[in-house]
Amino acid sequence: MSRRAASGLLLLPGVALLAFGFLYPFGVTLFAPPAAEDPDVLGKLGGMLGDGYVLEVAARTVRVAALTTAICLLLGFPVAYLIARAPRRRQGLLLALAVFPLLLSTVVRTFSWLVILGRNGLISDLLTALGLADGGTQLLYTEFALIAGLTQLFTPIMILTSYSSLSHIDVKLEEAARGLGASPGRAFRRVVLPIALPGVLVGAMLVFAGAVTAFTTPLLLGGTRNRTLATLLYDYANVKLDWGAASAVALIMTALVVVAGLISGRLSKVGAV
Amino acid sequence: MRGRPLLTAVAALALVFLLGPILLVVAIAFSSGDTVEFPPPGLSGKWFTKALAYQPFQDALTTSALVAAGATLLALLVGIPAALAIQRRRFRGRKAAEALFLSPAIVPELVLGFALFQQLMVTLRITALGALLIGHTVLLLPYAVRVTGASLAMADPALEEAGRGLGAGPLRTFFHITLPVMTPGIVSAAVLSFLTSFNNVPLSLLLNGPGVTTLPVQMLNYVEFSFDPVVAAVSTLLLAATVVVALVTERLVGFNKVFGK
Numbered sequence: 001m002s003r004r005a006a007s008g009l010l011l012l013p014g015v016a017l018l019a020f021g022f023l024y025p026f027g028v029t030l031f032a033p034p035a036a037e038d039p040d041v042l043g044k045l046g047g048m049l050g051d052g053y054v055l056e057v058a059a060r061t062v063r064v065a066a067l068t069t070a071i072c073l074l075l076g077f078p079v080a081y082l083i084a085r086a087p088r089r090r091q092g093l094l095l096a097l098a099v100f101p102l103l104l105s106t107v108v109r110t111f112s113w114l115v116i117l118g119r120n121g122l123i124s125d126l127l128t129a130l131g132l133a134d135g136g137t138q139l140l141y142t143e144f145a146l147i148a149g150l151t152q153l154f155t156p157i158m159i160l161t162s163y164s165s166l167s168h169i170d171v172k173l174e175e176a177a178r179g180l181g182a183s184p185g186r187a188f189r190r191v192v193l194p195i196a197l198p199g200v201l202v203g204a205m206l207v208f209a210g211a212v213t214a215f216t217t218p219l220l221l222g223g224t225r226n227r228t229l230a231t232l233l234y235d236y237a238n239v240k241l242d243w244g245a246a247s248a249v250a251l252i253m254t255a256l257v258v259v260a261g262l263i264s265g266r267l268s269k270v271g272a273v
Numbered sequence: 274m275r276g277r278p279l280l281t282a283v284a285a286l287a288l289v290f291l292l293g294p295i296l297l298v299v300a301i302a303f304s305s306g307d308t309v310e311f312p313p314p315g316l317s318g319k320w321f322t323k324a325l326a327y328q329p330f331q332d333a334l335t336t337s338a339l340v341a342a343g344a345t346l347l348a349l350l351v352g353i354p355a356a357l358a359i360q361r362r363r364f365r366g367r368k369a370a371e372a373l374f375l376s377p378a379i380v381p382e383l384v385l386g387f388a389l390f391q392q393l394m395v396t397l398r399i400t401a402l403g404a405l406l407i408g409h410t411v412l413l414l415p416y417a418v419r420v421t422g423a424s425l426a427m428a429d430p431a432l433e434e435a436g437r438g439l440g441a442g443p444l445r446t447f448f449h450i451t452l453p454v455m456t457p458g459i460v461s462a463a464v465l466s467f468l469t470s471f472n473n474v475p476l477s478l479l480l481n482g483p484g485v486t487t488l489p490v491q492m493l494n495y496v497e498f499s500f501d502p503v504v505a506a507v508s509t510l511l512l513a514a515t516v517v518v519a520l521v522t523e524r525l526v527g528f529n530k531v532f533g534k
């Protein structure tokens with residue numbers, strides 16, 4: 001058997017699976033849904049782009065995802081930096097604690113926000129006890145709730161990617177900069193940050209893409225008042241049964257994620273220079 | 274950490290923010306009250322009893338376990354040969370093949386779920402369980418190829434060449450040299466794959482049929498209609514099971530290996 005044929009044989013089961021379970025359904029649904037009453041997705045898409053409501057939902061999705069990414073970065077990077085600078089034998093445990101939540105379902109991780117932010121929730125009770133509100137402060141179904149829930153969901157990813165680029169940086173580099181008279185802040189900005197940047201940007205893209213496509217959190221914390229593209233897609237697909245519209249939303253969502261990926265690819269290359 | 278009070282404060286805040294809400298769920302699960310409240314009025318195990326006796330959760334647990342185990346096995350069976358070809362062979366289109374195998378990780382899971390619902394369940398009349406199994410295998414394939422591929426990339430191909438040079442056939446070389454070298458990668462990939470599939474919501478959401486719904490989706494449905502500590506109890510049981518999995522993984526391959534660290 002030739003080498004090429006052998007390579008082909010090893011790849012064949014996977015390629016067959018991807019063709020049938022991914023490329024075919026994905027391609028047909030996005031570009032030519034057969035069962036929809038109006039099979040013209042691009043026509044639907046055009047209509048949607050002129051529809052204020054859909055644009056508002058898309059803008060909210062991007063806004064919430066961008067803010068979530070920024071806060072994840074502000075919270076996650078310091079944690080990653082401290083873990084990378086902790087004694088070797090403690091790094092493993094600290095990292096495990098920080099990323100353990102990734103092993104739990106989003107339902108488990110979102111549930112407690114209903115308790116914290118709800119009308120009879122912890123924050124509402126606290127505000128009432130402090131005399132700042134007279135009970136029943138509803139923080140659920142707001143963009144604030146969405147951002148809080150998504151940030152808690154995705155900060156571990158930021159920690160993980162930041163840590164993996166920070167842990168490659170020799171402490172001695174930073175010490176050398178300090179020895180040559182740089183302040184801690186300057187040593188950090190001029191030495192650590194440029195080396196860590198590509199990894200951090202990859203993390204930021206993962207968080208942004210995750211926040212744009214997240215479903216559980218917007219469903220439970222955003223409700224119908226603060227829909228995102230994901231809950232809108234679900235609404236079209238499962239409640240309104242308008243599959244053409246669902247496909248058009250799916251196209252917008254996919255395009256956003258792919259564009260974010262391309263931009264971060266460019267940025268991380270620039271950062272690496 | 275001395276001399277960096279601001280940094281340490283932010284990091285402490287972040288850890289409380291990450292782990293606090295999870296511990297809150299555990300406290301609520303042990304409540305003796307009739308509604309979700311914190312702090313709970315007293316302690317009891319009644320919500321666990323109720324959660325375990327709730328038939329839809331039992332059925333959903335069976336479905337989720339079946340799908341997660343089946344999809345993990347399939348993804349490894351299909352992914353390991355692909356990782357071998359991508360890491361160990363030189364052929365035209367190798368980069369394209371790698372990109373193809375990693376591509377499902379890029380697309381939104383909800384969109385893939387919707388596509389599988391439309392094309393496999395509605396058009397081709399494949400059952401919900403079949404669509405779940407196919408969808409989850411596609412979802413896990415990038416992990417399987419990447420993690421087992423990473424363990425191959427770290428191993429020295431000279432070992433395999435030596436085996437071949439000493440007269441072992443390709444199969445014998447694979448089972449006696451390549452497979453043992455890949456084992457830590459395979460264990461990591463299996464743990465990550467199983468949990469990823471078991472916890473998934475967006476892909477599984479639309480792929481349901483009579484009596485076939487995955488556990489996280491069933492929990493989500495429950496929370497949407499009734500807000501009581503039952504879901505906190507199920508969450509706590511899942512949390513306990515996940516801690517056990519994490520500890521066993523730590524003994525086997527090192528916990529952080531699961532994330533490629």
